[in-house]
Amino acid sequence: MSAVVKTNRAGHKPSPATAVLVALGFVVVVFFLVTYGQQLLMEHGLKEKAAAQRVTNAALRDENVRLQASLQYYQSDKYIEQRAREDLNLRRPEEEVIIPIKVAPDASANKPPAVETPIVANPAQQSAGSDAPNWERWFNLFNPNE
Numbered sequence: 001m002s003a004v005v006k007t008n009r010a011g012h013k014p015s016p017a018t019a020v021l022v023a024l025g026f027v028v029v030v031f032f033l034v035t036y037g038q039q040l041l042m043e044h045g046l047k048e049k050a051a052a053q054r055v056t057n058a059a060l061r062d063e064n065v066r067l068q069a070s071l072q073y074y075q076s077d078k079y080i081e082q083r084a085r086e087d088l089n090l091r092r093p094e095e096e097v098i099i100p101i102k103v104a105p106d107a108s109a110n111k112p113p114a115v116e117t118p119i120v121a122n123p124a125q126q127s128a129g130s131d132a133p134n135w136e137r138w139f140n141l142f143n144p145n146e
Contacts, residue, residue, distance in 0.1 A: 101144070
């Protein structure tokens with residue numbers, strides 16, 4: 001058997017296919033590095049958004065608790081009684097209603113304005129003027145000088 005052995009390799013140059021494979025490998029590595037960097041940036045952005053959303057959710061949760069407490073108060077008998085007393089000017093039989101009246105300040109005097117004594121609405125006083133027409137009682141209420 002005879003074998004042919006070439007020992008002269010001093011002039012061996014890489015083939016163009018090898019250079020193309022190395023360049024293609026470099027491009028693939030750069031592509032994966034850029035894609036990995038983009039994924040890291042996207043993950044960081046999503047973590048920031050999640051933290052901001054957690055803060056927003058906590059604020060909304062607090063607002064919801066406050067609104068639930070307000071709803072319970074508005075549905076309570078205490079609130080209904082308060083609104084009836086304020087809006088309809090109702091009172092309990094044992095209460096006296098005090099209406100403070102302010103006097104307009106006098107521009108010519110440097111004295112502090114005098115405050116008149118408050119009017120006490122008493123059921124006995126209201127029944128005494130009940131024979132007058134309703135418009136006259138209103139007029140007398142807002143014009144106490146007569």
